[in-house]
């Protein structure tokens with residue numbers, strides 16, 4: 663999570679303010695996650711460009727198709743969009759928006775409900 667800090671200038675929508683795929687209020691933070699578990703990211707695995715499936719690229723550093731100072735995140739192999747570990751899209755990429763955060767809620771520490779968030783604000 664420490665890698666999320668300091669990326670804002672490289673991101674198209676660092677504060678999740680765009681509305682095409684509205685981010686729930688409880689995920690409008692740096693980690694784009696509920697405060698109960700900020701270390702757990704819940705996003706829809708569909709690129710906001712043309713709908714391909716971004717893949718995880720958790721290894722840091724230089725590697726094909728990624729910048730030399732890569733800090734880990736997601737890569738869409740279709741047209742090269744890159745996202746940080748919170749699913750925030752980098753600037754000047756084909757994808758116009760961050761990965762979508764669906765409605766979700768923790769029913770307990772070990773149970774996650776995806777698709778509904780009415781039990782928690």
Ligand code: FES
Nearest residue numbers: 709711712738741
């Ligand atoms: S579908 Fe992901 S970059 Fe085009």
